[in-house]
Amino acid sequence: MMTEPIDITGSVSEALERLQGQSGRDPVTGQFIPGNTAAGKTLARSEVFWHAVDDTQRELVERTRSALAVDDRTPETLLGLIDGYAEARLLRMALFQQLVSVGGPVTVKGKSRPLYAAWGQAFDRELKAAVTLGLERSQKPVASPMDYLAGKVDA
Numbered sequence: 001m002m003t004e005p006i007d008i009t010g011s012v013s014e015a016l017e018r019l020q021g022q023s024g025r026d027p028v029t030g031q032f033i034p035g036n037t038a039a040g041k042t043l044a045r046s047e048v049f050w051h052a053v054d055d056t057q058r059e060l061v062e063r064t065r066s067a068l069a070v071d072d073r074t075p076e077t078l079l080g081l082i083d084g085y086a087e088a089r090l091l092r093m094a095l096f097q098q099l100v101s102v103g104g105p106v107t108v109k110g111k112s113r114p115l116y117a118a119w120g121q122a123f124d125r126e127l128k129a130a131v132t133l134g135l136e137r138s139q140k141p142v143a144s145p146m147d148y149l150a151g152k153v154d155a
Helices: 008-021 047-052 054-067 076-101 114-133 145-149
Strands: none
Touching: 008 047, 008 054, 008 076, 047 054, 054 076, 076 114
């Protein structure tokens, strides 16, 4: 059974647009206000960004858990790795969209942007988590009809 793909790109784009639409400064004093993104380069520590993509992250985690046949016997370390994979993927996509909006990975003077290095690190983390998790779909164990009849399986 195929499920509808998640619109991660749209979700990240909307979050970035909302963040970039904020002034980040107090209109009266001109001082930076809490939650501003003016000094942020990668948004890796931006609570505002992570809150904006929270629903998408949760859906990505659930889909990954489903694909890996996670159940109540799954080790906590695997669950943490799935969370890390979702975070790395969302961060990588946000960084890519920021790179596109500033004109690409190379400046007009031919220098590589620091944002490009951050994107590469996020991609590396995502890839490492994906390989560790496995790129194949797993199957959940199926109870036999005898287990159902014996009452060993919850309905």
